[in-house]
Amino acid sequence: MLIPISRRDFFKLAGAAAIGTLIADRAAPSKAQADSLDPTLNYAGRHIPVLFDVDVCVCGGGPSGVAAAFNAAQNGVKSLIIEKSIALGGLAVLGDVIPCMETKAPDSDTPYVKIVKQKLIAHGINHDDGVTGQVWTNPETLALIYDELCSEAGVEILYNATLVDALVEGDRITTVIVQTIAGLAAVKAKIFIDSTGDAYLARAAGVPSERGYEKTGNNQPMSFRFEMGGINLKKLYKYVVGTLKEDWCKSELPHFEIAEAMHRKQRYKLEEFMARGVESGELTQEEAEYMQAYTIIGKDGTMSMNCPEIPIKFRSTDPIEYSRAVTYGRLMIRNISDYLIKHLPGFEQAYIAREAVMLGARESWRIRGKYYLVEDDYHNQSRFEDAVARTAWFIDAHGEKISEPLPKGGFYEIPYRSMVSERIENLIVTGRCISASFILQASMRIQLTCMSIGEAAGIASAYALKNKIAANDVQWARVPNRSYVSAR
Numbered sequence: 001m002l003i004p005i006s007r008r009d010f011f012k013l014a015g016a017a018a019i020g021t022l023i024a025d026r027a028a029p030s031k032a033q034a035d036s037l038d039p040t041l042n043y044a045g046r047h048i049p050v051l052f053d054v055d056v057c058v059c060g061g062g063p064s065g066v067a068a069a070f071n072a073a074q075n076g077v078k079s080l081i082i083e084k085s086i087a088l089g090g091l092a093v094l095g096d097v098i099p100c101m102e103t104k105a106p107d108s109d110t111p112y113v114k115i116v117k118q119k120l121i122a123h124g125i126n127h128d129d130g131v132t133g134q135v136w137t138n139p140e141t142l143a144l145i146y147d148e149l150c151s152e153a154g155v156e157i158l159y160n161a162t163l164v165d166a167l168v169e170g171d172r173i174t175t176v177i178v179q180t181i182a183g184l185a186a187v188k189a190k191i192f193i194d195s196t197g198d199a200y201l202a203r204a205a206g207v208p209s210e211r212g213y214e215k216t217g218n219n220q221p222m223s224f225r226f227e228m229g230g231i232n233l234k235k236l237y238k239y240v241v242g243t244l245k246e247d248w249c250k251s252e253l254p255h256f257e258i259a260e261a262m263h264r265k266q267r268y269k270l271e272e273f274m275a276r277g278v279e280s281g282e283l284t285q286e287e288a289e290y291m292q293a294y295t296i297i298g299k300d301g302t303m304s305m306n307c308p309e310i311p312i313k314f315r316s317t318d319p320i321e322y323s324r325a326v327t328y329g330r331l332m333i334r335n336i337s338d339y340l341i342k343h344l345p346g347f348e349q350a351y352i353a354r355e356a357v358m359l360g361a362r363e364s365w366r367i368r369g370k371y372y373l374v375e376d377d378y379h380n381q382s383r384f385e386d387a388v389a390r391t392a393w394f395i396d397a398h399g400e401k402i403s404e405p406l407p408k409g410g411f412y413e414i415p416y417r418s419m420v421s422e423r424i425e426n427l428i429v430t431g432r433c434i435s436a437s438f439i440l441q442a443s444m445r446i447q448l449t450c451m452s453i454g455e456a457a458g459i460a461s462a463y464a465l466k467n468k469i470a471a472n473d474v475q476w477a478r479v480p481n482r483s484y485v486s487a488r
């Protein structure tokens with residue numbers, strides 16, 4: 001049940017009429033600000049407090065949301081992130097998604113991506129293995145870096161706050177309603193950015209959206225990632241690369257990955273090893289189907305397991321199936337780890353060190369915006385005047401379609417129009433839920449591309465506010481300090 005805070009309790013909580021005192025360490029608003037701000041709002045017949053009134057409110061603090069809030073603030077507007085967990089980083093931190101895949105597009109690093117990479121190095125995470133192009137990270141360090149970035153740019157963060165509703169007047173969102181530790185509360189802003197990954201805000205505001213593959217109705221399968229500690233990495237590497245002669249694994253000690261995926265064309269040497277588990281009855285076919293693990297910088301002897309892949313019948317967009325997937329996936333984790341500990345050289349002393357606190361939903365809902373990116377945009381290497389990023393990661397729609405990579409040096413661009421809709425003028429959408437088909441999304445969803453999209457959203461929101469332009473009408477090609485210029 002949602003617990004609204006009564007007006008009386010709210011003032012008691014605040015201890016004063018200045019709403020700034022509600023949030024520890026937050027600078028109290030000036031008297032003028034406090035006077036101009038109605039401290040409560042009527043929602044569903046109840047008075048609830050207005051916690052913030054900001055220029056830009058970013059809902060969701062994943063890779064794209066942090067990028068958006070940071071860049072809005074860097075461009076001189078007051079920005080806030082609403083995040084339902086207590087760490088920024090989204091799937092990269094809460095879902096234990098490691099590493100950031102390289103975009104495969106030449107010169108794709110936008111200024112913000114460079115900042116994140118520099119921060120990693122400053123924190124002792126030398127992310128570049130010189131072979132794979134992947135950015136190897138560490139979830140706890142990434143969460144710290146994101147806090148730091150927000151603090152440096154002056155971004156306010158509202159943790160442990162779940163976006164539950166949007167109040168719309170005409171074609172503008174005026175307010176969002178959040179569930180906080182103290183009950184329901186409101187946040188007002190001039191521009192809203194939906195970085196929830198699930199297009200939650202856009203859907204709540206009536207923006208058209210779609211989910212899953214139009215041909216099958218399926219969402220991409222979710223994974224329930226976890227970490228295993230106590231691994232003898234040298235022994236494991238020697239077995240996989242030396243004994244099994246796995247030549248797919250290009251990275252080398254101390255940072256490397258192991259994998260197998262039975263449904264792919266690529267044949268991995270560990271496939272037979274997992275298939276033996278099915279024969280012996282120790283693993284189900286579902287558990288053996290997909291197994292992948294990456295070492296984690298700064299956690300010696302620990303690997304991030306990009307598995308189990310949860311059967312497709314558990315949809316990421318169905319609340320009951322999502323919930324059942326957690327229980328089902330947890331058992332899969334146990335069976336896979338038991339099997340590895342028993343049979344895989346290097347895992348003899350291993351143990352489950354951590355479970356992700358968020359299921360790995362690769363895809364859920366996507367908006368239908370002013371431009372709809374489709375598979376042809378990948379193959380045709382589309383260019384757009386209003387491009388905000390370039391990418392070339394292959395189409396990786398688990399269970400549905402795996403594309404050939406683009407030719408070396410090839411890439412397609414992502415237009416600003418795929419981040420905005422006709423319906424709501426003060427809304428920008430970022431990350432994995434922009435306007436793209438199921439198949440195209442399976443390419444653009446990688447973290448570095450999501451960051452560049454979020455970066456553009458932040459810059460565009462500040463530009464729109466300063467120039468009194470609707471966010472969905474920004475002509476990105478005219479933004480003087482744009483983070484990416486089209487290669488057209």
Ligand SMILES: Cc1cc2nc3c(=O)[nH]c(=O)nc-3n(C[C@H](O)[C@H](O)[C@H](O)COP(=O)(O)OP(=O)(O)OC[C@H]3O[C@@H](n4cnc5c(N)ncnc54)[C@H](O)[C@@H]3O)c2cc1C
Pocket residue numbers: 059060061062063064065082083084085088089090091092094095097098099100101161162163164195196197198200222223225306359360361362363430431432433445446447448450
């Ligand atoms: C299993 C798996 C493996 C992957 N592997 C890789 C990989 O190896 N490399 C790579 O680069 N990418 C990988 N990806 C893709 C990548 O992690 C995501 O596409 C990317 O993180 C999307 O970023 P985002 O900002 O759009 O959203 P997310 O990372 O999904 O972040 C969304 C944020 O919004 C918050 N939120 C959601 N709803 C609400 C709400 N109602 N109120 C408040 N907060 C809310 C969430 O808590 C979260 O912090 C993988 C994804 C999965 C699922």
